[in-house]
Amino acid sequence: MGELKTEKHVEYILSVEKRKDDFVSVVMEHLRLNGAYWGLTTLDILGKLEAVDQDEVVSWVMQCQHKSGGFGGNIGHDPHLLYTLSAIQVLALFDKIEVLDIEKVSNYIAGLQNEDGSFSGDMWGEVDTRFSYIAICSLALLHQLDKINVEKAVKYILSCQNLDGGFGCTPGAESHAGQIFCCVGALAITGSLHHVDEDLLGWWLCERQVKSGGLNGRPEKLPDVCYSWWVLSSLIMIDRVHWIDKEKLVKFILDCQDKENGGISDRPDDAVDVFHTYFGVAGKC
Numbered sequence: 001m002g003e004l005k006t007e008k009h010v011e012y013i014l015s016v017e018k019r020k021d022d023f024v025s026v027v028m029e030h031l032r033l034n035g036a037y038w039g040l041t042t043l044d045i046l047g048k049l050e051a052v053d054q055d056e057v058v059s060w061v062m063q064c065q066h067k068s069g070g071f072g073g074n075i076g077h078d079p080h081l082l083y084t085l086s087a088i089q090v091l092a093l094f095d096k097i098e099v100l101d102i103e104k105v106s107n108y109i110a111g112l113q114n115e116d117g118s119f120s121g122d123m124w125g126e127v128d129t130r131f132s133y134i135a136i137c138s139l140a141l142l143h144q145l146d147k148i149n150v151e152k153a154v155k156y157i158l159s160c161q162n163l164d165g166g167f168g169c170t171p172g173a174e175s176h177a178g179q180i181f182c183c184v185g186a187l188a189i190t191g192s193l194h195h196v197d198e199d200l201l202g203w204w205l206c207e208r209q210v211k212s213g214g215l216n217g218r219p220e221k222l223p224d225v226c227y228s229w230w231v232l233s234s235l236i237m238i239d240r241v242h243w244i245d246k247e248k249l250v251k252f253i254l255d256c257q258d259k260e261n262g263g264i265s266d267r268p269d270d271a272v273d274v275f276h277t278y279f280g281v282a283g284k285c
């Protein structure tokens with residue numbers, strides 16, 4: 001079965017944090033704040049968060065804040081909910097939420113709720129249930145859920161529930177594991193899980209496990225380590241995690257490790273990255 005090469009993954013994450021000018025760093029520059037969340041949370045799960053300079057990270061994160069109160073993916077970038085949650089999560093990792101102007105950030109997030117209860121990701125207006133989760137998770141971390149209309153937010157999420165028990169990104173969109181995680185997560189935070197048909201959704205989710213033990217995001221798709229997280233945590237939230245074979249899933253994740261240089265890929269023998277290393281470690285642990 002093998003085991004999680006913890007030391008190798010810590011070295012890999014620290015090397016990515018330091019790299020600035022290679023291809024991946026340039027490609028990922030616009031979502032560096034997300035990358036910081038994935039990398040630092042991985043280090044924290046592996047008990048190695050003290051390996052980074054907390055003050056340096058906190059001051060860099062705060063430089064990503066836009067005058068609107070939202071955060072961009074890097075210094076000087078336009079604000080978006082995607083990066084605002086990552087900023088709050090990184091500060092929470094270091095227990096430094098107090099450096100935030102809570103009022104300003106909460107108003108930015110609340111300002112993105114639409115009349116129908118849905119959320120846009122930024123001022124350009126794209127609506128997606130991912131943004132409902134990000135807004136609700138962010139405000140819950142800041143204890144500011146009273147800033148939004150939770151009842152309408154829940155109502156909108158339920159309007160995206162499908163006959164297969166799953167959720168899509170907008171009403172009528174097909175069920176997808178990533179959207180299911182976001183919708184189930186938002187319903188869990190707001191105490192609204194009683195609206196979910198746990199047997200029907202549990203069945204759709206456990207059907208994501210393929211014979212290799214890995215989990216896919218939709219029927220007929222290839223397994224992918226990041227889905228091990230979206231599906232697994234959704235099953236845990238609806239108390240149906242015993243419906244999948246955890247040992248086989250762990251074996252799939254361990255097979256996706258680069259045992260030499262550290263890091264975890266989306267599936268065996270692919271290139272590793274911070275994102276899949278994070279979700280692989282989270283899924284394994």
Ligand SMILES: COc1ccc(S(=O)(=O)N2Cc3cc(C#N)ccc3N(Cc3cncn3C)C[C@H]2Cc2ccccc2)cc1
Nearest residue numbers: 027028031034035082178224226227266272273274275276
């Ligand atoms: C390397 O090409 C890419 C492609 C897209 C993106 S992305 O849009 O920022 N993003 C985050 C992401 C980060 C990394 C890393 N390091 C790698 C992939 C990946 N994907 C793509 C992916 C993952 N599994 C299969 N696929 C194809 C998800 C995507 C969307 C997402 C964002 C935040 C939270 C969850 C999901 C980044 C890099």
Ligand SMILES: [Zn+2]
Nearest residue numbers: 224225226266
């Ligand atoms: Zn993936």
